Amino acid sequence: MDTLPLAATGDDAGPLTSAQLRELYSLMVAVRHLDTSAIAWQRQGIIPGYAPELGQEAAQVGSGYAVDTTRDFVFPTYREMGVARTMGVDMVGYMSTHKATWHGGLYDPVESRLAPIQAVVAGSVLHAVGWAHGQTLDQKDGVALTYFGDGASSQGDVHEAMNFAAVMKAPVVFFVQNNGWAISVPTDRQVAGGSVAARAAGYGMPALQIDGNDVVAVVEATRRAFAHARSGNGPVLIEAMTYRRGPHSTSDDPGRYRSLDEERDGAGEDPLERLRQRLLADGMADEAFFADALAAAKAEEEQIRTGIQALGPRPGAEMFDLVFQETTPALQAQAANWREESEHV
């Protein structure tokens, strides 16, 4: 499905250069390696839990690649590690949420342009609409990019967000990663009407349903959507069809709801392998490049792991200090008690 009109003017950048394609590959390898490692960290007791994204690298890296961090703002869920990495977010800060150090992460959302990690599914979809409307009021040209899953698309807030955005012509890109599953429930038991993209028509909003395992298709679709929203034409919905290859989270057991055969059939082509074949076929990269990319990913993972392991718990006083901008006497009293009774004085 593609109901997005082609842009008359070319804010939309041209085809990806070979350097950009190589960069996309390096990003996907970094994300794949960090993601796989994070599961291992959980097994090793370094972090208590993690939401993996194996198989969704193209959807995340490709969409994150289209973001202009000087003017756009991204509203993630709990599974957008690949988006964060692509946007250049501090990954120790990002992973700290999974270390249970601080809800939302220790990275700076204002500087990085990535809203805090969000555990309520569809919780931040409306925030994107509000932020985007703020751009309109301020006559700025930023676009809000909001992520959610096929499961989250069942939430009423997604309907409210799409309706608000379309009524107000807010510059929002709704990016659905349809990874086939909402924990144990497959898309056909989750989404009535065939697809999330089909719903956009009801809001008079253009939609693109794309192969979410093809990073080039994802970059191009997201760029088109950004150009559309940025020029004041209102919101766009992208449904990237992909597949969550691993468990929903490190505590999930996918064997209870799908077989290995089903997993293999459903998963389709590996997004990394696909880009690798393309780079090889077009003579844009050789084995040495791939080996370097993997080595860089390993070095990076090691650095992040060291950073994570070095993270102590946050000072308990922050629990009290960060509730409000202007604290309350009751909170101050509770903090004082806590300090005294836990001998933290």
Next chain:
Amino acid sequence: MSNSILASGTAASTDAAGDNTAENTAPASAGTVMSMQQALNRALDEVLAENPKAVIFGEDCGRLGGVFRITDGLQAKHGAQRVFDTPLAESGILGMSVGLAMAGFHPIPEVQFDGFAYPAINQIVCQIARMNYRSRGTLPMPITLRVPSFGGIRAPEHHGESLEALFAHVPGLKVVSPSNPHEAYHLLKYAATRPDPVIFMEPKSRYWQKGEVDPTRHDADGGSPAGAKVMREGRHLTLVAWGAMVARCLQVAELAAEDGIDIEVLDLRWLKPIDAAALAASVRKTRRAVVVHEAPLTSGLGAEVAQLITQSCFDTLRAPVERVTGFDVPYPSGDLEDEYIPNIDRILFGIQRVLEYKRG
């Protein structure tokens, strides 16, 4: 003594809803007489003029000026960018407020009626209340959520609720309620300049009551609208109330005075944070207290107030703190409203229980 209070109170309160006598709550200083609706409207007008980042939105608050006309004329004056109608979706309104706050605005959303805050609870509790914490203070939520609150207007179901305990229980939210036009003007102006989310509970039964508003100063002593306020000085007992119940308590105090009972009325104003110091000061003086609220009894704010008093005044208290409240029933329809909302009789009974208390 207390028997005679009850006797005269019962006689005087046959018209329990007739609390129009209590218009003596504005300060004596020279000011303009206006209704609470006008006072709130004026405050919003000034907030828009003073803060270019303030925006007002909700259902019907643009062209119509809101079903209670609190935003009357603001769109015409400040433009449809600053004051606008949204689609009819409370979660949408409150979720959008989060994003606007993230973009540097001071959203002043309106929920049309208290009962319709429920569909937005997720956005209020999980998002507005937590974003400052979650983001370690980098994404403050300066949101002033106006909620026409409480009963007393014989409205249909869900159009009159007392949600203060629910909101006050949520970490990250602050809650305030004005009791008269003067308070409404100053508390709203104050709330709308705070960097944290404030639930502003407007007692809708008081919207049309008039009183004197002195825009130049908040308290007689020039104090800030940040704490509780003694609305009537007294020596024998403190009535603690907020919102529409303040006027009723002042009326009760007048009646009691005829029997020589000198009642102090404390308008709590901030339901979170509660001004514990003002509570303590008042009750240490009077040594007796009754809390009056419209919300159901169980786990209501009266329990919180009573505990704060116990903690600070246990040694001087002459009787346990009493509560006169709504009941643990769904908010009843108009015909039963006067049975549900604390009336003069029930408040006087509460006072009597405290005055007659004998240590066992």
